[in-house]
Amino acid sequence: MFSSQLISKLQRAESVTVFTGAGISAESGVPTFRGTDGIWKKFRPEELANFDAFIRNPELVWEWYKHRKQIVASIQPNAGHTALAEMERRFPQFAIITQNIDNLHRRAGSKNIYELHGNVERNYCIGCGKNFTDAEIMSMDKVPRCTSCGDLVRPDVVWFGEQLPVEQWEKSVSAAERAEVFFSIGTSAVVYPAASLPLTAKKAGAYIIEINIERTELSPWADEVLLGRSGDILPNILKLCRSNRLSAHN
Numbered sequence: 372m373f374s375s376q377l378i379s380k381l382q383r384a385e386s387v388t389v390f391t392g393a394g395i396s397a398e399s400g401v402p403t404f405r406g407t408d409g410i411w412k413k414f415r416p417e418e419l420a421n422f423d424a425f426i427r428n429p430e431l432v433w434e435w436y437k438h439r440k441q442i443v444a445s446i447q448p449n450a451g452h453t454a455l456a457e458m459e460r461r462f463p464q465f466a467i468i469t470q471n472i473d474n475l476h477r478r479a480g481s482k483n484i485y486e487l488h489g490n491v492e493r494n495y496c497i498g499c500g501k502n503f504t505d506a507e508i509m510s511m512d513k514v515p516r517c518t519s520c521g522d523l524v525r526p527d528v529v530w531f532g533e534q535l536p537v538e539q540w541e542k543s544v545s546a547a548e549r550a551e552v553f554f555s556i557g558t559s560a561v562v563y564p565a566a567s568l569p570l571t572a573k574k575a576g577a578y579i580i581e582i583n584i585e586r587t588e589l590s591p592w593a594d595e596v597l598l599g600r601s602g603d604i605l606p607n608i609l610k611l612c613r614s615n616r617l618s619a620h621n
C-alpha cells in the first residue's frame with residue numbers, strides 16, 4: 372500500500388506538519404468550496420465572504436453563517452480527523468495547519484492547531500472587539516449587535532481580501548520550515564497565501580505527501596500523491612505509525 376520511501380520517512384521523522392483543507396471534512400458532511408457541489412458553485416463569495424458585502428447586507432451574510440454554524444454543530448469529526456489526533460502523540464513535533472473554520476480538528480482531540488482562516492464558532496464586535504459565543508449570537512436578532520457598543524458583530528473568520536491572523540501565519544511558516552514530512556490533505560491548494568506553505572516546506576527539504584481524491588495544482592511538486600478519501604487513507608497511515616513508532620508521548 373505505501374512506498375518504502377514513505378514508510379522509512381515516517382519511521383525516522385521527528386517533525387511532521389499537516390496542512391488541511393475542506394476535503395478532510397467532506398466525509399463529516401461539510402461541503403467543500405470548489406468540488407462538484409462546492410459552496411462557490413452555488414453562492415458568490417463576493418456576496419458572502421468579504422467585509423464590504425457584510426457592511427452592505429449584514430442580514431444576508433449572517434443568514435448564511437448561522438446556517439454554516441448549524442451544519443458544524445450537527446456533525447462529528449471523521450476517521451481522518453481522529454487519526455491525525457493520535458498521530459500527534461506519536462511524533463515529538465507535530466502541527467496541524469488548517470484552512471478549515473469548522474473546529475473539527477480540535478473536537479477530534481488534536482492540540483497543536485494553527486487556524487489560518489479563523490473559526491466559525493467564534494464571533495467578535497467590529498467596533499470594540501468584544502467576543503461573543505455562538506449561544507449568545509443565536510439568541511440575538513437577525514443581525515447580532517454588540518451589547519457593549521452597539522456595533523455589528525461578525526464571525527471570527529478570514530474573508531477574501533483580509534489578512535490572515537499574524538501569529539497563526541508565522542507559526543504555520545515555522546511549522547512548514549521545520550517539517551521533515553509534510554502532508555497536504557483535502558485542499559485544492561489554490562488559495563494564497565495558505566497554498567504557498569507546501570512549497571515553503573518543500574524548499575526547506577520536507578518530504579511532501581499529498582492526500583486527495585484527485586490531483587491538484589500541488590501534485591507535480593509532491594513526492595507522493597495518495598489518491599483517495601482522507602478518511603480511508605489516514606487510518607492506514609496511523610496503523611503504519613503504530614507499528615513503526617512507539618508512542619512518543621502521552
Ligand code: APR
Nearest residue numbers: 392393394397403404405470557558559562583584600601
Ligand atoms: N478526501 C480527500 N480530499 C478530498 C475529499 C476527501 N474525502 N473530498 C474532496 N477532497 C478534495 C477535493 O478534490 C479538493 O481538491 O478536497 C479539495 C477541496 O478543495 P476546496 O473546495 O478548494 O477547499 P480548500 O482547498 O480548503 O479551499 C481553500 O478557499 O474558499 C476558501 O477560505 C476558503 O479555506 C478555504 C480556501
